[in-house]
Amino acid sequence: MDSNTSVNRNTFDNVMLPVYAPATFVPVKGKGSRVWDQQGNEYIDFSSGIAVTALGHCHPALVKALNTQGEMIWHTSNLFTNEPALRLAQKLIDSTFADRVFFANSGAEANEAAFKLARRYAITRHSPYKTKIIAFNNAFHGRTLFTVSVGGQAKYSDGFGPKPADIIHIPFNDLDAVKAVIDDHTCAVVLEPVQGEGGITPVDAEFLRGVRELCDRYKALLVFDEVQSGMGRTGSLFTYMQYGIVPDILTSAKALGGGFPISAMLTTDEVAQVMEPGVHGTTYGGNPLACAVAEAAFDVINTPEVLSGVQSRYEYIVTRLEEINQRYHVFTDVRGLGLLIGAELQPNYQGMAREFLAASVENGLMLLNAGPNVIRFAPSLVIPEDDLQQGMARFEKAVKQMVEVK
Numbered sequence: 001m002d003s004n005t006s007v008n009r010n011t012f013d014n015v016m017l018p019v020y021a022p023a024t025f026v027p028v029k030g031k032g033s034r035v036w037d038q039q040g041n042e043y044i045d046f047s048s049g050i051a052v053t054a055l056g057h058c059h060p061a062l063v064k065a066l067n068t069q070g071e072m073i074w075h076t077s078n079l080f081t082n083e084p085a086l087r088l089a090q091k092l093i094d095s096t097f098a099d100r101v102f103f104a105n106s107g108a109e110a111n112e113a114a115f116k117l118a119r120r121y122a123i124t125r126h127s128p129y130k131t132k133i134i135a136f137n138n139a140f141h142g143r144t145l146f147t148v149s150v151g152g153q154a155k156y157s158d159g160f161g162p163k164p165a166d167i168i169h170i171p172f173n174d175l176d177a178v179k180a181v182i183d184d185h186t187c188a189v190v191l192e193p194v195q196g197e198g199g200i201t202p203v204d205a206e207f208l209r210g211v212r213e214l215c216d217r218y219k220a221l222l223v224f225d226e227v228q229s230g231m232g233r234t235g236s237l238f239t240y241m242q243y244g245i246v247p248d249i250l251t252s253a254k255a256l257g258g259g260f261p262i263s264a265m266l267t268t269d270e271v272a273q274v275m276e277p278g279v280h281g282t283t284y285g286g287n288p289l290a291c292a293v294a295e296a297a298f299d300v301i302n303t304p305e306v307l308s309g310v311q312s313r314y315e316y317i318v319t320r321l322e323e324i325n326q327r328y329h330v331f332t333d334v335r336g337l338g339l340l341i342g343a344e345l346q347p348n349y350q351g352m353a354r355e356f357l358a359a360s361v362e363n364g365l366m367l368l369n370a371g372p373n374v375i376r377f378a379p380s381l382v383i384p385e386d387d388l389q390q391g392m393a394r395f396e397k398a399v400k401q402m403v404e405v406k
Contacts, residue, residue: 009023009024009026010093010114011317012283015202020159022048022181022400024136024361025038025039026038027043027116028277029047029215030058031056031058032057032380032382033045033056033379033383033384033387033391034387035366041364043265043364044364044365044366044390044391044394045057045366045380046365046367046368046378046379046395047367047376047378048367048378048379050368051176051196051228051254051255051257051340051378052252052255052259053255053380054232054233054255054258054380054382055379055381056299056383059300061297061299061300062258062259062260062293066260066293066367068210068292069084069179069184069288069289069293072288073288074257074288074289075284075287075288076287078281078285078289081286082267082288083288083289084291084294085096085286085287086289087104087293088118088294089101091101091295091298092264092298093266095302096238096250096265096266097235097250097268098250098268099267099268099269099387100266100272100379101264101266102233102264102265102267102280102285103263103264103285103290103291104253104262104265104285104286105261105263105284105285106253106263106284107141107142107225107227108141108142109282109285109405110251110253111147111150111189111225111227111265112142112144112146112147113251114190114249114267115133115146115147115188115190115223115224116280117188117249117267117271117275118135118187118188118190118221118223118248119187119188120279121188121221122187122188122220122294124162124274125274126219127185129185130185130187130219130283131166132166132168132183132188133150133167133186133187133188133190133377134170134178134181134186134188134190134197134220135150135152135166135167135170135189136170136184136191137152137153137169138172138195138198138201139151139152139153139172139191139195139198139225140156140192140195140196140197140198141155141190141192141225145157145160145163147161148160149164149166150190152169152198153197169296172198172201173201173203174206174207175207175211178210178344179214182215182218183218183259184218184312184390186218187219187220188220188223188229188249189211189215189221189223190223191203191211191224192226192227192229193208193224193229193234193239193240193243194228194229194239194336196227196340196370196376197370197371198230198370198371199342199343199344199371199373199374200340200341200370200374200376201342202335202336203243205243206331207391208229208243208245209243210243210282212245215248221248221249221271222248223247223248223249224239224249224250224251225251226239226251226252227253227254227263228254228340229250229251230250230252230254230255230256231256231298231339232310232338232381233255233310233338233378234310234340235307235310235311235314235337235338236307237294237301237302237307238250248268248271249265249267249268249271250265250267250399251264255301255381255386256298257297259289259293260290260293260294262291262294263285268372291305306388310339310381312389313339313379313381316388316389317377317388318334321341321343321392322391324395324399327396328399328400328403329346330402330403331345332341332344332345332346332347336377339377339378339379339380339381340376340377341376341377341378342370342376343374344373344374345374345375348406350373352373352402353369353370353371353372353373354372356375356398356402357375358368359398359399359401360394360395360398362398362401363395363397364394365391367395367396381390
């Protein structure tokens with residue numbers, strides 16, 4: 001098959017491993033918050049590639065960085081360092097609690113590195129038996145065997161044989177549950193400041209303070225998975241900044257590259273010192289092309305204009321969702337932070353989130369779900385007002401359509 005051969009959605013079923021169930025249309029072009037498919041149909045994008053394209057599609061600053069670096073050097077491996085990686089690492093350190101950065105290619109890889117680091121630190125500094133990881137029900141941390149085991153959803157981790165041991169799952173936002181299981185054998189508590197795949201549930205501030213205190217008491221590390229909630233998504237560069245609680249390790253991915261695959265693990269000098277050459281690594285991690293694009297994304301996102309604009313867009317979406325709900329009575333709750341918003345369906349629509357997504361597509365809107373009962377809104381952080389208004393109008397048409405069918 002040459003590059004001119006026609007392919008379409010039906011081709012997927014013949015050539016791809018059946019681990020996805022993609023939409024019936026194939027996007028071929030994007031600009032800002034608009035996407036066009038093979039037939040030229042236009043959609044407003046409220047999904048951002050699962051909170052990835054935080055600056056929309058083909059943002060000029062990212063395109064320029066990609067083209068410029070693409071004419072210089074793409075890849076060197078970790079036998080060498082490179083200027084874009086060093087610049088990006090310094091900017092992340094200057095803007096966060098961190099002293100050290102490790103670059104990888106995906107959120108799962110960043111979390112894999114974080115969990116390995118947490119265990120190595122505990123074993124090296126404290127005891128070979130200090131390996132327990134406390135995680136939370138309905139969490140999601142990636143698809144490697146280690147990260148999917150730390151994630152608290154059996155549907156993702158069952159069926160692949162023995163899982164990594166010494167991982168405990170407890171209810172989210174339940175401090176008594178943490179107190180009941182944390183002990184001197186605990187190496188880390190791992191959480192998402194906003195549970196993404198688990199239903200868009202923000203962490204409770206009092207709970208988070210209590211967890212930080214317990215980690216300090218038992219010499220356990222606090223690990224924040226900000227793969228989805230970070231890079232401006234909730235209105236600050238990283239969500240931990242809104243709570244005033246500083247983690248020991250933080251992971252970032254998704255929006256970090258604005259659509260180009262890259263991830264990062266951030267930590268302190270103290271924790272980083274237990275690592276040495278050869279202990280961990282990645283061939284592609286921190287390659288010049290990815291880091292150049294990510295640096296451009298970082299420079300745009302980490303500005304008062306972009307971060308302050310997140311809150312006003314949040315308020316508009318929530319207000320419109322409340323208006324829609326007053327008319328159609330389809331949601332029990334609307335929650336989230338910034339432009340990571342979840343609308344939970346009423347009992348008589350339970351399990352129908354994907355049907356709402358399909359109805360939205362029919363009306364020219366790309367949306368996400370967060371489990372079977374929550375509709376997730378994660379548009380670009382810089383989505384224009386007109387696109388936002390039109391998108392919510394299209395969503396209301398989809399809701400009306402669903403109610404009429406029901």
